[in-house]
Amino acid sequence: MSITKDIKELEAWLPQVRRDIVRMVHAVQSGHPGGSLGCTEFFVALFQYIMDHDPKKFTMDGRDQDIFFLSNGHITPVYYSVLARSGFFPIEELRTFRRINSRLQGHPATHEGLPGIRVATGSLGQGLSVALGAALAKKLNGDLHTVFTLQGDGELQEGQIWEAAMFAAHHKVDNILVTIDRNNRQIDGDVSDVMDLGDLKAKFEAFGWLVAECENGNNLIEIADALLLAKSLTRNEKPVVLIMHTEMGHGVDFMMGSHEWHGIAPNDEQLQRALEQNPETLGDY
């Protein structure tokens, strides 16, 4: 499949989604810009190019559509931006992010009925289990669509992840594509310093998974290619994981190169610098 033509049209989304991210976080002086910026290419590729779904026809049970779970729930800025721009809910609603009476909670929640969200996440390590349950349900329903999930790499320190990893291989849950944002950053510093994950590929392989990697998760074509390749590995009686190497804060120069921008908001001057680096392409909310 030749993908470069279509995917290139999506390049215009990248600076726009990054504008949304920094504007949303700046407006309430709260939220998580770093991981959001680093996952921008992933979200655009997944929602606009990979998933077989109809954002206008969101249903909780997700029958006959590909569905996605965000396990590292704190990167709502990128999630909400791409959900809105994909048509799950009005783009204008991004203004309400983290404000009182909003459907756009700090971490994703079903409680307010926001289309696109199927489970609350944010307390880390839980999304993979939920995604596996949804994948089992698809099998029981004879639904041939795929379940996608994103985990942070720091999140893999949670024990529940490895319970789920064992379960997936044992029960041959092969209609799921798990992706990992391997930015090597977490709140207290580099993942390798806080609690080293070691050889992640070898760990998943030892658990009985098929492992794919994307060396540059901040290149739209590379990540789209990697997702296509990883998806082609599904339905072979083994769960599939794609390890995506990304840069936290990618696209805003002063937010790159450290873990410092995990969960802090830019001030007015920093916002302007971030916006200058990401021109308006699709129209600000």
Added chain:
Amino acid sequence: MKNTYTDSGAKDTRSGFGAGLLELGRRNDRVVALCADLTGSLKMDGFKKAFPERFFQVGIAEANMMGIAAGLTIGGFIPFTGTFANFSTGRVYDQIRQSIAYSHKNVKICASHAGLTLGEDGATHQILEDIGLMRMLPGMVVINPCDYNQTKAATLAIAEHYGPVYLRFGRPKWPNFTPEDQTFEIGKAITLVEGKDVSIFATGHMVWMALQAQKLLADRGIEAEIINIHTIKPIDREAILNSVAKTGCAVTAEEHNRYGGLGDAVAQVILTAHPVPQEYVAVNDSFGESGKPEELLAKYGLTPENIAAAAVRVMERKKH
């Protein structure tokens, strides 16, 4: 209403759950079951054998089990999870809170070996805090049926209720005295014996103990009203208030810590609507220990004699 309840042959409530689950499997093809290496203890073997494609062994990984159950609801299934009460609640509280309760998932958390009557395994496994933990979660229904027949009926009933449910039952063989053909109505207390002197609200295994206490009290000329509060949340306010309006005092009896359980749930209703004296029959803020169920119930103050004594005390307080 005379106390004519007789034990039709002791059976464990967990077997009532197992029988209910098997019947549900036949009735409803959306019902699925998950177990964390306790299939035999939870009496889930029947379902597992009859519906292997709808049974998921998760191994000793309760946190994962709760998440997978939440995920199965997303495809429209009704998952029943099975493990001991201790591992169904405290061990996985955050998973239940975020993935199930806050996300309003249609998961039935089925918990065996609750309370002291677990017996010889000791306090590591005898959870006495689970009712409190679960009733604090918004939207969670909390049910503690009293015998085999009622546990089976409750198991069938919770499949018809949309939303998270905590179903608590136990290990020992226990008198089976409620009707075999009963329909179970969530949130509807059952008055077993009418009386005018004292209201005794009991849940789970302690309902049978309350019926024995009623006889002890009757021998002393005291007419106790015995009410089975099988659903602790949502609690039947009307039944509680109607009873205490008549009797003017209340005793609660539960196989649980005195903090956070049935006693507190009843007290909240009484205190805010019709204050009357209340006495608790519950474990006095301690852990349990190894021993035979009947020895433990005696040592920790959960006998018919304890209930009768509490009734006498609370009636005395009513006079002042």
